[in-house]
Amino acid sequence: MAQDKVRLASVGLGRWARVLARGIQRGDQVEIYSCFSRDEAKRTKFQEEYGVPNAASSYEELLADEAVEGVIVTTPNDTHKDVIIQALRAGKAVYTDKPIAHTLEDANAIAAAVEETGQVFAVGHSSRRLSGHREMKRWIDDGRIGDISLAEANFSNERGLELTPNTWRWYADKSPGGAFIQLGVHHADTLQFLLGPVKSVTAHMRKLYTKAEVPDAIMAILEFESGPLAYIGTGWASPGVYSMNLLGTKANLQYDLDFTHWDESHQADDWSSLKSQFYGEAERQPVELPRTDMFREQLEEFGLACRGQAQVEVGATEAVRALGVVRAAIESSKRNGESVLLQEVIEKTGTGE
Amino acid sequence: MAQDKVRLASVGLGRWARVLARGIQRGDQVEIYSCFSRDEAKRTKFQEEYGVPNAASSYEELLADEAVEGVIVTTPNDTHKDVIIQALRAGKAVYTDKPIAHTLEDANAIAAAVEETGQVFAVGHSSRRLSGHREMKRWIDDGRIGDISLAEANFSNERGLELTPNTWRWYADKSPGGAFIQLGVHHADTLQFLLGPVKSVTAHMRKLYTKAEVPDAIMAILEFESGPLAYIGTGWASPGVYSMNLLGTKANLQYDLDFTHWDESHQADDWSSLKSQFYGEAERQPVELPRTDMFREQLEEFGLACRGQAQVEVGATEAVRALGVVRAAIESSKRNGESVLLQEVIEKTGTGE
Numbered sequence: 001m002a003q004d005k006v007r008l009a010s011v012g013l014g015r016w017a018r019v020l021a022r023g024i025q026r027g028d029q030v031e032i033y034s035c036f037s038r039d040e041a042k043r044t045k046f047q048e049e050y051g052v053p054n055a056a057s058s059y060e061e062l063l064a065d066e067a068v069e070g071v072i073v074t075t076p077n078d079t080h081k082d083v084i085i086q087a088l089r090a091g092k093a094v095y096t097d098k099p100i101a102h103t104l105e106d107a108n109a110i111a112a113a114v115e116e117t118g119q120v121f122a123v124g125h126s127s128r129r130l131s132g133h134r135e136m137k138r139w140i141d142d143g144r145i146g147d148i149s150l151a152e153a154n155f156s157n158e159r160g161l162e163l164t165p166n167t168w169r170w171y172a173d174k175s176p177g178g179a180f181i182q183l184g185v186h187h188a189d190t191l192q193f194l195l196g197p198v199k200s201v202t203a204h205m206r207k208l209y210t211k212a213e214v215p216d217a218i219m220a221i222l223e224f225e226s227g228p229l230a231y232i233g234t235g236w237a238s239p240g241v242y243s244m245n246l247l248g249t250k251a252n253l254q255y256d257l258d259f260t261h262w263d264e265s266h267q268a269d270d271w272s273s274l275k276s277q278f279y280g281e282a283e284r285q286p287v288e289l290p291r292t293d294m295f296r297e298q299l300e301e302f303g304l305a306c307r308g309q310a311q312v313e314v315g316a317t318e319a320v321r322a323l324g325v326v327r328a329a330i331e332s333s334k335r336n337g338e339s340v341l342l343q344e345v346i347e348k349t350g351t352g353e
Numbered sequence: 354m355a356q357d358k359v360r361l362a363s364v365g366l367g368r369w370a371r372v373l374a375r376g377i378q379r380g381d382q383v384e385i386y387s388c389f390s391r392d393e394a395k396r397t398k399f400q401e402e403y404g405v406p407n408a409a410s411s412y413e414e415l416l417a418d419e420a421v422e423g424v425i426v427t428t429p430n431d432t433h434k435d436v437i438i439q440a441l442r443a444g445k446a447v448y449t450d451k452p453i454a455h456t457l458e459d460a461n462a463i464a465a466a467v468e469e470t471g472q473v474f475a476v477g478h479s480s481r482r483l484s485g486h487r488e489m490k491r492w493i494d495d496g497r498i499g500d501i502s503l504a505e506a507n508f509s510n511e512r513g514l515e516l517t518p519n520t521w522r523w524y525a526d527k528s529p530g531g532a533f534i535q536l537g538v539h540h541a542d543t544l545q546f547l548l549g550p551v552k553s554v555t556a557h558m559r560k561l562y563t564k565a566e567v568p569d570a571i572m573a574i575l576e577f578e579s580g581p582l583a584y585i586g587t588g589w590a591s592p593g594v595y596s597m598n599l600l601g602t603k604a605n606l607q608y609d610l611d612f613t614h615w616d617e618s619h620q621a622d623d624w625s626s627l628k629s630q631f632y633g634e635a636e637r638q639p640v641e642l643p644r645t646d647m648f649r650e651q652l653e654e655f656g657l658a659c660r661g662q663a664q665v666e667v668g669a670t671e672a673v674r675a676l677g678v679v680r681a682a683i684e685s686s687k688r689n690g691e692s693v694l695l696q697e698v699i700e701k702t703g704t705g706e
Contacts, residue, residue: 149561149570149588154505156600158632202555202690204574204582208502209602217502219582221557221572221690229557229572231584235502238600239630247509247591249562260633277592279511280613337555337574337685337692 006303007033008095009068011059011083012075013046016097019263020072020124021050023295026266030303032072036062059083063090069306070095070120072299076168077175081106084121085113093120093306095299099185099326100319102176104346107323111316122302122312123319125189126265129294132255132274133190135287136246139253139276140194146250151191151230153244155183157259160210160236170212177205178214179236181326187232187244188325189318191222194246197321199225200339203329209237220329223339232325252277254284266293320346359656360386361448362421364412364436365428366399369450372616373425373477374403376648379619383656385425389415412436416443422659423448423473425652429521430528434459437474438466446473446659448652452538452679453672455529457699460676464669475655475665476672478542479618482647485608485627486543488640489599492606492629493547499603504544504583506597508536510612513563513589523565530558531567532589534679540585540597541678542671544575547599550674552578553692556682562590573682576692585678605630607637619646673699 008024010017010032017035024030034054037043043055056062063071063086070093075083080101087094100123101107114121127133139145159169160179168174175181180203192198203220210216216236223229235241240259246252258271269291275284304310321342328340361377363370363385370388377383387407390396396408409415416424416439423446428436433454440447453476454460467474480486492498512522513532521527528534533556545551556573563569569589576582588594593612599605611624622644628637657663674695681693 147562147590149559149590150507150509150572150586152505152507152584152586154503154598154600156503161602202557202574204555204576204692206502206576206580206582208580209500217582219503219574219584221555221574223557223559227559227561229559229570231505231572231586233503233505233584233600235600237500237502237602239605239632239634241598241600241605241630245507245594247507247586247588247594249514249590252592252594258636277594279592281592283611332690335691337690338688339557339690 005029005031006069006306007031007067008070008072008303009034009036009062010046010072010074011036011062012073013037013042014074016074017046017072020074020295020299023265023293024299025050026293027296027300029300034062034065034068059086063087063092068092070302073097077102078168081109084110088113088117088119095122095124095302097124098319099181099323100316101323102174102181104320104323104327107320111320114316120305120312121315122298122305123314124298125186125314125319125322126294126298127186128190128193129292129297130257130272131269131289131292132257132272133194134292135274135289136253136255137194144251145246145248145253148195148228148246148248150247151195151228151244153187153191153231154233154241155187156233156235156238157183157240158236158238160212160216163210163212172213175214177218177326177330178212179216179234180205180218180329184218184220184232184234185322185326189314189322191230192318192321195224195228195230196226197224198325198342199223200341201325201328201332202337202339203332204337205330205333218329222325250278265295268294358382358384359422359659360384360420361423361425361656362387362389362415363399363425363427364389364415365426366390366395367427369427370399370425373427373648373652376618376646377652378403379646380649380653382653387415387418387421412439416440416445421445423655426450430455434462437463441466441470441472448475448477448655450477451672452534452676453669454676455527455534457673457676457680460673464673467669473658473665474668475651475658476667477651478539478667478672478675479647479651480539481543481546482645482650483610483625484622484642484645485610485625486547487645488627488642489606489608490547497604498599498601498606501548501581501599501601503600504548504581504597506540506544506584507586507594508540509586509588509591510536510593511589511591513565513569516563516565525566528567530571530679530683531565532569532587533558533571533682537571537573537585537587538675538679542667542675544583545671545674548577548581548583549579550577551678551695552576553694554678554681554685555690555692556685557690558683558686571682575678603631618648621647
């Protein structure tokens with residue numbers, strides 16, 4: 001059946017390409033058929049480790065291979081625009097890791113190219129696929145939680161204490177917003193998946209303990225068009241936290257995940273807990289969660305979409321809105337916390353969705 | 354030994370006076386010796402329920418009683434100034450429930466009267482005395498938690514859904530900031546107890562589901578002079594939440610308390626949990642907490658201070674700074690989230706501490 005799998009090609013063969021490759025190997029719908037990195041040794045190693053039959057000696061060669069149906073991009077954020085647009089124009093579907101880009105100018109250019117080429121385009125905002133968030137959405141949709149007034153999320157780890165000038169995440173021009181664009185952007189997408197579009201963002205960003213150029217302590221308040229307020233906290237100077245609490249008129253939901261198991265996403269649910277709290281309950285009650293596998297799921301969805309057999313859930317529109325929260329937060333922090341309208345920073349959305 | 358107890362008098366005999374009376378009855382250092390409410394039936398009932406030997410038929414009569422060493426004020430926030438200053442000028446020590454007042458003008462007038470009269474003055478910012486917060490302070494002081502980048506706190510309950518025009522908390526002029534001045538002010542004090550003085554406040558306040566005049570969804574970001582950022586969320590439209598998380602360079606601490614047991618503060622520790630998380634720990638570890646009794650403790654401290662045998666921990670200075678956070682949040686929300694300096698809203702602190 002191997003010839004029936006959707007043939008994808010990986011570009012940028014670092015740690016994250018490996019995480020995604022393992023996600024693909026857990027399923028049987030798609031395969032990594034080819035790969036490219038400028039470093040030949042890296043290509044060979046990646047081929048060996050993940051049984052990838054082909055490697056291209058240039059990006060152009062990879063894109064010229066008619067057997068390749070879609071490209072998986074895990075290069076640094078500030079290279080996304082060129083790498084993605086080149087693939088789209090070569091007639092390839094593209095999956096890129098989040099964020100869609102490091103600036104809205106790049107993101108809007110990508111969105112315009114998606115529209116222009118009509119290619120399938122997916123962004124790896126995987127966290128909304130975690131079982132706990134899917135369950136939260138069900139509680140919102142069927143009314144069990146009532147009307148939400150406050151949502152609170154945190155995504156933090158120690159990365160800022162370990163950064164060196166050798167990594168692109170060290171630099172403000174490549175990774176603007178630091179922990180917020182790398183970690184907070186997940187919640188920026190998931191909260192909009194749960195509560196609808198963000199209207200405005202207020203934020204403060206501080207560089208406290210990292211030696212890198214970027215902030216390691218960020219707090220943002222999001223106002224939603226539907227009414228509720230949400231908070232996103234992201235730090236890069238502490239043991240790992242991944243949490244989201246929703247406070248509703250009928251119940252509260254509290255979600256916690258042990259981030260150390262994030263990479264092996266088929267096990268992530270085993271290290272997470274969702275608890276509900278209704279009025280008069282002294283103890284929060286555990287909510288049973290079906291098992292999911294966010295990386296496998298999003299790449300299979302992308303692969304099937306390459307053949308017109310699935311719809312991409314997170315495309316340019318959603319990804320621009322998630323990045324918009326990050327850029328609005330950066331702008332608000334510069335303006336001493338003043339609220340910044342998402343529409344103001346996005347300027348034009350121009351997506352092909 | 355009854356004649357050795359410090360003789361206090363309760364003014365304003367509502368629900369909160371009862372909670373404090375029960376706190377006093379759990380100890381043997383102070384007693385409620387007299388009481389006053391304009392409603393005679395209320396006075397009689399309070400005397401019977403808590404074995405109070407005397408009742409005054411006017412506030413002047415109560416203050417003229419030389420046996421009374423200190424006054425416990427639990428009247429509505431907007432009456433604090435007159436009730437407290439009258440007692441101070443009559444030569445009485447004063448304990449008042451938090452917040453010190455509803456406006457900084459009133460709070461500063463109280464602080465000036467404390468300085469002028471030299472009387473003992475205490476404010477019931479009890480939550481900093483909870484065993485979990487005391488333990489957090491020890492972890493900060495002895496360096497176990499490392500340097501803190503983010504602190505996150507929430508204090509919410511369903512009160513906003515139950516308010517009626519018959520209660521003063523319904524009205525914006527009596528209870529400005531709604532849930533934030535009633536609940537959030539506790540965290541505003543406790544966070545300053547833990548992290549030192551707040552420099553500035555950014556906030557958004559929304560009236561979402563309550564019918565009252567005041568906001569029921571409030572989020573604030575506090576910047577501390579020492580560097581860290583803190584978040585306070587308060588809602589009045591959900592099941593109860595009381596929590597605080599600290600993220601440090603060496604460890605995280607997570608504190609949770611079941612607010613339904615708040616009033617019986619000698620049991621509050623039984624319904625709370627403090628958990629620590631060091632690097633590489635998959636599960637958060639419970640931290641053992643000594644038992645405390647915040648209401649009893651603060652009133653015994655006040656009573657002994659009346660006789661010069663103890664120091665008041667929370668006086669006008671601390672209470673003005675906690676209220677300052679609330680007023681700065683209200684101002685910031687009016688200014689579309691723009692950061693407001695605490696010093697700007699306090700104008701003059703003029704406390705007698």
